[in-house]
Amino acid sequence: MSLVSRLLVFLACAQAVCAQPTGELLTNALDVLSLPADRAQSGVEVSLQGVVTVAQPDWGGRFFVQDATAGIFVENISDRHPCPAISSG
Numbered sequence: 001m002s003l004v005s006r007l008l009v010f011l012a013c014a015q016a017v018c019a020q021p022t023g024e025l026l027t028n029a030l031d032v033l034s035l036p037a038d039r040a041q042s043g044v045e046v047s048l049q050g051v052v053t054v055a056q057p058d059w060g061g062r063f064f065v066q067d068a069t070a071g072i073f074v075e076n077i078s079d080r081h082p083c084p085a086i087s088s089g
Helices: 003-018 029-033
Strands: 051-055 063-066 071-074
Touching: 029 071
Parallel strands: none
Antiparallel strands: 051 063, 063 071
16 A cells, blocks of 8 residues: 555544544544534534634624644634724733
8 A cells, every 4th residue: 555545544544533423522622623524514503612813893703713733714603703803912
């Protein structure tokens, strides 16, 4: 087996290990980023704590958040929106 083939097998196995079983709550950004597209579109529940790094009043509640594992963009569908601080400098 070539090195490239081994790497592809490793990546496929790593993705399967990183993905959470159906019905489990994802609690960090890296797990969210590790989701295969079909799982991400299925409405997997996510609850994480982190720092909102970017949010704009005209983004309709969308924002970027960073936790200890990674940073992600949040397409917020709740009625709770981050309130961006206004900086003059």
